[in-house]
Amino acid sequence: MTAHSGRGADRPDSRGRTGLHRAGLDLTGNPDVRVERVEVTSDGWHVLRRTTFAYRRRDGRVDTQQRETYDRGNGATILLYDPTRRTVLLTRQFRYPAYVNGHPDGLLIETAAGLLDNDAPDVAIRREASEELGVTVGELRHVFDLYMSPGSVTERLHFYVAAYGPADRVDAGGGLAEEGEDIEVLELSLADALAAVADGRIVDAKTVILLQWAALTGLI
Structure with missing residues (x-):
């Protein structure tokens, strides 16, 4: 009908x-x-x-x-890690839905992510890593695809990890100002990132999943 x-x-x-x-x-x-x-x-x-x-x-x-x-369409996210220095690259940006629902300042620490916008997931996540983190991504590893809120949101999120080094950081990142993005790039040790999950400084689901997956698999 x-x-x-x-x-x-x-x-x-x-x-x-x-x-x-x-x-x-x-x-x-x-x-x-x-x-x-x-x-x-x-x-x-x-x-x-x-x-x-x-x-x-x-x-x-x-x-x-x-x-x-x-x-809202499907999306992709990526955990960039430096296996030598045992660091990860994350973002921090204002998220109004979190702010209006109890987060103290609405500034969330997250893995780089974005909607596919009709691109293949691997193409989209390379674009997002470049825009948000200023990194040129080399070899990608696809980890899994997850429904993040299947009770009401149709989005399927494609999860990736990739190694990076200092030479891969080709610019400052920060997102696209014309899309309202104002993104801070954070480089943390994996240990510090996991501690931030444990004490509640990192509360974004996709980020917690990828960090804990990295720890469980011994990625770095």
Whole structure:
């Protein structure tokens, strides 16, 4: 059922997109789920949808359920590490959603990351490492792909690690001012970064995951 119309559906939204109300209607991977209706409830830079679907429970009973999904596209993140000096390169930047939800100053320490913007994940993360950290990335290692908030956000995040050295830091980084970015580059020892996880100075999920993975695997 596709009775929904309006911006982002039959008419272009602010980014010229149409057909946003059809996402999920062609899914067949789970025979116990039948998508019945998709409504675009917000057509800003990212897309908020309300989806109605029939769900067959394990006891055979069929429920009609609704879920809202926030579609911001998929992303990639990278932990850059120096195996000789046992350091990692991280960012610090202001995150309003964290600030409004209890973080004291909203300044979060994170691994470099960004949305794919229609690029392949490896291409996107090289771009983000250059823009945010000022690093030219060499050989990449793909670690895993994770859904970070699967109850409401569709994003799948691609995780990478890569070695770097002083010669790979070709400029100061800092992000793109035209996109509102004001990023501080931090070089920490792995030990100090892990201590920051333990004492609550690092609270970003993707960063905690990559730092703990590096420690568990003996990466550096």
